[in-house]
Each structure stands twice: as C-alpha cells, then as structure tokens.
Amino acid sequence: MTGPNAIARQLDRQAPALVGFVRAMSPDEAEQAMASDAGLLAGAYDHALDDLINKAESAQLSALVQRRALLRMLREDTGLPTVQQLCRIAVRAGRRAAEDPGTALLLWQRVTANPGLSALPPQARVQIFNQLGIAHARVPPADEHEPAALSAFEQAVALAEASGEDASEFRFNAVEVRLRIRDRTEQGPPGDDVTAARTAVEQAIGPVRRTGALVHLGDVHRLRFAADGRTEDLEAAAVTLQEAVREAQQDKEGRETAAGALQRLARAAFRRYEGDGRLDLLDRAAALMETALRATPANAAEYPPRASDLGMLLRERFQHRAEPADLWRAVEALRTAVRRSPPGDPEQAGRSMNLGNALTQLYELTGRELLLTEGLRVLEQAIGRFPAGDPERAGCISAVSRNLRIRYARHGDRADLDRSLRLDAEALDAVPAGRPERAMLLFNAANGLARSTARIDDSWRKAVMLWREGSADAAERDPALVLNGALNWLPSALRRDAHGDAVEAAGHAQDALGRLVAAQDDRRGQEDWLSTARRLPGWAAQAHLGAGDPERAVLAVERSRASLFAQQLHRSAAGTPDMPALHDLARRVGPFAYLVPADRDPLGLVVDGDGVRALPLPELTEDAVTSAMQRLYRGYFHRRADPDGWRDAFDEVARWLWTAAMGPLLDRAPAGGVLQLLPGGLLGTLPLHAAWTPDPTRATGRRYACDEAVLTLLPGASVLRTDRTRGQRLLTVADPAPTSEPPLRWAAVETVAAGTAFGTTVPLRDADATPERVLARAVDADVVHFACHGRTEMDSPLGSGLVLAGDRVLTVAALLAAGMPVRLVVASACESAFVHPRVPDEVVSLSAGLLYAGADAVLASGFAVDDLTAFLLTTRFYDRWRPGTTGPQALREAACFVRDTTNTEKLFWVRQLAAEGWPHAVTEALAGPLGIESPGERSFAAPADWAAFTWWGSHVRA
Numbered sequence: 001m002t003g004p005n006a007i008a009r010q011l012d013r014q015a016p017a018l019v020g021f022v023r024a025m026s027p028d029e030a031e032q033a034m035a036s037d038a039g040l041l042a043g044a045y046d047h048a049l050d051d052l053i054n055k056a057e058s059a060q061l062s063a064l065v066q067r068r069a070l071l072r073m074l075r076e077d078t079g080l081p082t083v084q085q086l087c088r089i090a091v092r093a094g095r096r097a098a099e100d101p102g103t104a105l106l107l108w109q110r111v112t113a114n115p116g117l118s119a120l121p122p123q124a125r126v127q128i129f130n131q132l133g134i135a136h137a138r139v140p141p142a143d144e145h146e147p148a149a150l151s152a153f154e155q156a157v158a159l160a161e162a163s164g165e166d167a168s169e170f171r172f173n174a175v176e177v178r179l180r181i182r183d184r185t186e187q188g189p190p191g192d193d194v195t196a197a198r199t200a201v202e203q204a205i206g207p208v209r210r211t212g213a214l215v216h217l218g219d220v221h222r223l224r225f226a227a228d229g230r231t232e233d234l235e236a237a238a239v240t241l242q243e244a245v246r247e248a249q250q251d252k253e254g255r256e257t258a259a260g261a262l263q264r265l266a267r268a269a270f271r272r273y274e275g276d277g278r279l280d281l282l283d284r285a286a287a288l289m290e291t292a293l294r295a296t297p298a299n300a301a302e303y304p305p306r307a308s309d310l311g312m313l314l315r316e317r318f319q320h321r322a323e324p325a326d327l328w329r330a331v332e333a334l335r336t337a338v339r340r341s342p343p344g345d346p347e348q349a350g351r352s353m354n355l356g357n358a359l360t361q362l363y364e365l366t367g368r369e370l371l372l373t374e375g376l377r378v379l380e381q382a383i384g385r386f387p388a389g390d391p392e393r394a395g396c397i398s399a400v401s402r403n404l405r406i407r408y409a410r411h412g413d414r415a416d417l418d419r420s421l422r423l424d425a426e427a428l429d430a431v432p433a434g435r436p437e438r439a440m441l442l443f444n445a446a447n448g449l450a451r452s453t454a455r456i457d458d459s460w461r462k463a464v465m466l467w468r469e470g471s472a473d474a475a476e477r478d479p480a481l482v483l484n485g486a487l488n489w490l491p492s493a494l495r496r497d498a499h500g501d502a503v504e505a506a507g508h509a510q511d512a513l514g515r516l517v518a519a520q521d522d523r524r525g526q527e528d529w530l531s532t533a534r535r536l537p538g539w540a541a542q543a544h545l546g547a548g549d550p551e552r553a554v555l556a557v558e559r560s561r562a563s564l565f566a567q568q569l570h571r572s573a574a575g576t577p578d579m580p581a582l583h584d585l586a587r588r589v590g591p592f593a594y595l596v597p598a599d600r601d602p603l604g605l606v607v608d609g610d611g612v613r614a615l616p617l618p619e620l621t622e623d624a625v626t627s628a629m630q631r632l633y634r635g636y637f638h639r640r641a642d643p644d645g646w647r648d649a650f651d652e653v654a655r656w657l658w659t660a661a662m663g664p665l666l667d668r669a670p671a672g673g674v675l676q677l678l679p680g681g682l683l684g685t686l687p688l689h690a691a692w693t694p695d696p697t698r699a700t701g702r703r704y705a706c707d708e709a710v711l712t713l714l715p716g717a718s719v720l721r722t723d724r725t726r727g728q729r730l731l732t733v734a735d736p737a738p739t740s741e742p743p744l745r746w747a748a749v750e751t752v753a754a755g756t757a758f759g760t761t762v763p764l765r766d767a768d769a770t771p772e773r774v775l776a777r778a779v780d781a782d783v784v785h786f787a788c789h790g791r792t793e794m795d796s797p798l799g800s801g802l803v804l805a806g807d808r809v810l811t812v813a814a815l816l817a818a819g820m821p822v823r824l825v826v827a828s829a830c831e832s833a834f835v836h837p838r839v840p841d842e843v844v845s846l847s848a849g850l851l852y853a854g855a856d857a858v859l860a861s862g863f864a865v866d867d868l869t870a871f872l873l874t875t876r877f878y879d880r881w882r883p884g885t886t887g888p889q890a891l892r893e894a895a896c897f898v899r900d901t902t903n904t905e906k907l908f909w910v911r912q913l914a915a916e917g918w919p920h921a922v923t924e925a926l927a928g929p930l931g932i933e934s935p936g937e938r939s940f941a942a943p944a945d946w947a948a949f950t951w952w953g954s955h956v957r958a
Helices: 004-012 016-022 027-036 046-055 058-076 080-095 101-113 115-119 122-138 142-162 168-185 191-203 207-228 231-247 252-276 279-294 303-321 324-340 348-366 369-385 391-411 414-430 438-451 458-474 479-495 499-519 523-532 536-546 550-560 563-568 579-588 622-637 643-668 681-685 747-755 771-778 812-818 846-852 867-880 887-900 903-915 920-931
Strands: 592-596 603-607 612-616 674-679 692-694 702-704 710-713 729-736 760-766 783-787 801-804 808-811 824-827 857-861 949-953
Touching (some): 016 058, 027 058, 027 080, 027 101, 046 058, 058 080, 080 101, 115 122, 122 142, 142 168, 191 207, 231 279, 252 303, 252 499, 279 523, 303 324, 303 348, 391 414, 438 479, 458 499, 499 523, 536 592, 550 579, 550 592, 579 603, 592 643, 603 643, 612 643, 643 692, 729 747, 729 771, 729 801, 747 760, 747 783, 747 867, 760 771, 771 808, 771 812, 783 867, 857 867, 857 887, 867 903, 887 903, 887 949, 903 920
Parallel strands (some): 674 710
Antiparallel strands (some): 603 612, 692 702, 857 949
C-alpha cells in the first residue's frame, strides 16, 4: 500500500539523519541534517532514499528526487558553489564534533578531496586544511589520525606562508600534534620543533594563546630532555613552564594546562633519575612537582595525584639526602593525597602504598611505634584495593613483608617473620620473570630469608640466589637498586664468614656505585652516593681477605680512593694502579699503609715490595673514628673562645690514635723508615702523624708517630709520580690584598726565607696576587710557596682554596681545571690540608686537589695555625731541605725542631742563619718574637702548634 501515510510510516523507520534531510523545509535545515551524519554524503542511505522514491506518489516524488539530486551534486560536482556548500556543512558538523568527531572528519575530507577546492581563495583553503587537521586530531586511534592531522596543519602553514597570511595559529597546531606524536612514540623532537614552538610563542596574541604556546615550547624541551637527557633542555622547559604559570594567573584553564605540563616534566626528570641515579634530577623533579602543586587548586581533581607525586619524590630524596624535613613533608603530602582521593579512584591503592612506606621510614627515623603500626595498617588496606594481577599489588605485599620484619626486629615475634617470608613468596609468584618490578621483590625476599637464619644453610643459599638474580635483572636498568641490594647482601655474608658470597656482593656494589658516581652532574650527587656506600671499602677489603686474597683487598680499597677527583678530571677506574705497580712503588719509596675503619674487624693493609700484610686494628671502628672526629672538630671550631679546650681535644684524639692505629702500625714498620699513609673514611680528618704515647725519655715526655718514621699522606697511590727534573725557580704568593681576611704579619718575610733556597724567585704580592696571575706564573715554576689565608667550604669542597687579591679564591675546582704541574707546593695557609668530613672514604682537601692537578708534592696545614709558627716551621724546612734530603725528611726534622727545642736553642739557630748569610729581614723577624719568650721554655711543644703541617704526595728531593 502506497500513499502519503505509508511513506511517512516508512520514513519514520529510517535513520534520524535521513528523516531530517527528507523533511527539511529549507536549505539550511538540509545542510544541518547532512552535518549530523556523514553517511548521507557517503551514500549510506542511497538505497533507502531510492526505495522511498520508488514508492512515493507524485506529490512527494518531486521533493525526494530533489534531495537525491542535491546529494549527487555535492558528491560529484566540482563547481565553486558546491565546494562552498560542502564547507558550510562541514562547519556545522564541526560544532558538534565533541559528540561525533567522525562525521566532521569525513565531511572535511570530502571538501579537500573535491577538485573544485582550488577555485577557493587561498585564505579559505588555509582554513579548510586547518579544520581538516583539527578533525583528524579529535578522532581515535591516535597512531592513524595524528600523522594525518600533522600533514593537514603543515599544508595550512605552507598555504598561509605562500599567500602572505599569518601562519602562527596553524604552526601552533602543528607543534601541538607533533608533540602528541612524540609523547606517544617516546621519540625526542628534532631541533626545528624548538624553533617552531618559539615562533609560536613570539606570534601568540593575548595571554590565553601565549600560555598555550609557552606550554607547547616547554613540552618540546621536555621531550628533547626525555630523549637525550640534556640538562639544558630540562632547565629550558622548567623556565618556560614557570613563565606559563605566571602568564595564566587569571586564566584557570591555562593555569591548569601549565601545571599539568610541569607535572609531566617532573615525571620525565624522575624517570631519567631512575635510569642513571642522577640525584640532581631528583632534586629538580621535586622542585617542579612542588611548583605544579602550588598552581593547582586544593579542590581540583588533579590535586591528589600531584600531592602523591610530590610525596613520593620527597621520600625518594630522603633515602639519599637523609634530611628529615623531606620525610616529614612526604608523609604530609601523601596523607593529603590519600584523604582527598575520591571514592573508587583507581590510584588510591598506589597512594596508600606510598603513604604506608613513608610512615615505616618515619618510624625508622624516630622510633615511634605508632607510626609503624599505622604504616602496616595502611599497607594491609592498600593490598585489598589493588586488582588481582596488578604488579603494584605484589609490591604492596612486599612492603607489608618488610614492615613485619621491622616489627620482628623490635619485638622478636617469630610469627611476624614467618608471615613475612610467606608474603615474599606470594609477591614473587605474582610477577613473572622479565618484569622490571621483579628485581625489587627479589631483593626484599632475599633480605627476609637472610634474616631468618644465622647459618650458611638452604635459606641462606636461596637468599644468595635471589640477590644474584635481582642484581642481574637490574644491572643495566637500575644501578641504584643493585647497589642497595648488594649493601644488604655483603654484610650479611660477612657475618656468616661466607667470603665467596661477600666477594660477589662487593663486586656488584662497586660496579653499581661506579656507574652512579660517574652519572652525576654535580658534586653533591657524587658525595651522596658515596655516603650511601661509605662502608663499602672496608666490607670489600674484609671479603677479599676472608677469601684469602689480600692483594684484591688492597685494590678494593684503592679503587675507592679519590673517586670524586677522578670524576672531576674525567678519569676512569682504569687509572687505579695494579699490584705489581704498587709493589714496585713500595720498593722504591717505602711501604703503603691503608687504614680501613669498619664496624666489624677494622684493619690495616701494609703493602711493601714483597707482598701484603693485614693488621687487625680492633679499636679503629667507624663509631670510634666518628667520635674522635667530632671531638676534634668541636674543639677546633671553638678554639678562639676556648684555646685550652682545643689543645685538650687535640691531645685526647692524638693519644687515642696511637692506641687505635699508629702504635700497632709502627710496631710492624721498619724503624726510622718511610711509611706512606692512606687513611680511609673520616680517619683522613685526624692528625695521624701526631699520634702519641707517654715516653719520659723524650724532651716533651711523649713519643710521637712522626718520631718513629718518615710519614707522608696520600689520597690514593695513583698520585705518586717520578720526581721530575730539579729546578731552581720559585714562585711566591704573599699576603694578597685587598681581602676581608686579617693581614698576615709574617707572610712577606716568610716568602723571603723561602727564596734563599732557590736561584730565581718570582714574587706576587698584594693586588698582583690574582688567581689568573698565579696560574700563569706557575707554568714556569718548580716550586710554589703560598703565604696567605685559606678558606674552607664545608658544603662544597671543590670551592675551598686559597684567598687571593680581591677576596677571590683560587679553588680546588680551578686548580683541577687549569693544572699545576710543579715539583712542590708549599701552602702555608690556614686549613690548606683541611679534610672534609662530609666526603666518605676519600681525602678531599686543597692539598689532595693540588696533587690531582699535577703537583708532585704538597706541604700544607690541616688546621688554622699562627702565622709566626708557620714562618718558623717553613723557614726551618727550607734550611733543612738540602741536596740529598727528601721533602718529608726535611719537614719531619723541622717539626721536631719546632716542638722539642727551647726558645734559647731556637735563637741560637737564628744566629747561625745570620752567620750563613740569610737575609737580615728573616733573621730579625725570627729573633724578635723568640727573644721575648722565656728562654728555657718550649713555647711550640703542643701538637696544636707544631703538628698543623703534613706532607702529601711524592718524596721530592732538594
């Protein structure tokens, strides 16, 4: 049955777009219908329309035929009106693209495929290709449509530039899509993307557009950083995105866009840190995330994930920096993230796990058991929130296991330990081999098994297997994880005398530590990693000794020496001398004595021409050395207010050093011979040469270590050099001015005294004594004598150095960069040999820096010394440093002379100097102050007076 009603009923059964198209009362309504469904122009409804036409009566037939003709024209006609109508339809479709992006895309594709497009003005064609790009960018899947979007935007840019139109909007869109492609494919953008993004910023009009352009530029730099790790790109991204946040102060949407970009940048920095352990990147990630969080309203949906990220970053940093404020702030941020997570948030489980771990760490820091209890409760609840099979769930199970072991250590409830072991097994079963999360689970399970036994049994052997597997899994990907795992494995093996396992663990730890230190971009990062592994040299030496290989024990300790200087000079571990070289040096110069403090079995290793002897030093524990260092430094830093306290502290520490180290060592050394000391850890901060024991037969009632042997200090055996050609050229630097330091009364005359031992002297004084002039003149010198102030930077050892004219410091870093290849540097400056306690198991001081900068030897002061004492001692040194005499021999004789002789005997010596023709200025300057002292007294007998100076490096001869 046909007729109007039948057609109407049949039409009602058709797609809404066809219904609207057929019933349209105007061209505008027809275009609206075509814009709602691309199927009309694509022919999807042609059969239905033909069927309606075949069944329609004459009154309806004309309208339906017109509709079919319109569709055919829009598909086939290439005239300008047709193209314009297609554009209008596509524009209408674009207005509802959020609900139906596919229709808009198909319509714009039809427009651009129409040959009549070329008849449109260039401005119109530019906009058409821009709209085609926008349509492609809205339609999934991204890997199919984003390249097409980029192509359309690039066509728009090319058309705009060819016609002289403003291309900034289209270039901006191209950059955005290109960034999305790079983000998805994890490929860094080429350099021209930076140029395009910068151009977009420059051409952006208005704060909204400028904010977006800045975010894109920041994202370009972020992706470049993610690709190659260049710090310059990280910093450029940070600066750009922070500017975007400021630009968007009044634009809520733009501010959120900028904050999101900052969060992405922080995560990129953290991912790079995870790969190579660069702690400067961890610092930057935390700072960026904090900025992102501050830019986020507290009630925003993005606030919990950003607070969680910040808490995780601060917690991670605490593990390396050990700054309690980081951990407290981490707990606060993670509590906030968990509390503000909406019900059903899939990320809440991970945030709870991070909070539980942070609470456990806070317990370990404070000892407050309530924190341990809360942490365990939070972790137990988090397990239930993770879906089955989620790798993070296994990590949470492992975290509960660790908590239980900590509680077992406190209360001794075996049930906690047994459950911990079961949980470790469950966690490992849930994560298959090859997954990156598995290495952490392996290490945690190994730690649990090791805790469960004190013997070398099946549990121990399984623990070793797990440590070994974890080390292999994470060796390339996560050296920090390997280091931490090995630092648990190694002492566990030593406690059981499982020396073979200990050697293996030490190898993993040293390899991982070497990679981490080499990866750092700043000094502090290197120091922090070395601090994390501060016990490694002693443990490694004990492992090799226990395995019957004392030579490898020596090499393990030597490998740790001066690693920061090696990094500064771009040297590698290949520069460490081998044992044949060490034995040869010992035969030519004298034995080496490596002193290795440790919390278990501290020892000395003496290397001579024949072999290696291990010497137990039971009192030389790390705790004892730390206590001695603290006692000495407290006295030193309060010396002006309490000079007697400083002398007492020095005496007390030096007395202990004889018992703990130097007495046993000297008992095994050749009497009156040479001994080269390589002190490890904080022991390098202590005056080993001034160690003493009571001896009533001596002038001072004491026998000092330097009386028994010619002692020298070395940061590492690699600094020893063959004595170069002996020259007679001296460079002196005396009391530079102006400086903020007090003038040194005896500095100028001290350098005059030094000049008596040389044929040619080049003096630099006052304003002439600048860092540049000193370094330039040192090139032609054989010996350099500094009589000036030193300055110690406790937080930046490479910034320590000598204070020159204009308060400019000739720093350790500058010396390492420029070099100072001379035979001897005499640094008669306060604290020129001051060793920084911050840096573990290496000796970092100006004197060590000079050795690594090329000097054969350095005579320097380890602490502030009166300039008269310095004048007296250095004058005696130059007097005794005669042909055939080594520098250490002359220094030893000078120190003993200053210490043991009476003031009368010193004056007699001064008169001898005058008789030998020494400059009148020198002898008068010495005679004056000595003449007013009590004749029979030994005014410089206290170690705090005479023991400041030490010899570093080679045994250069006069």
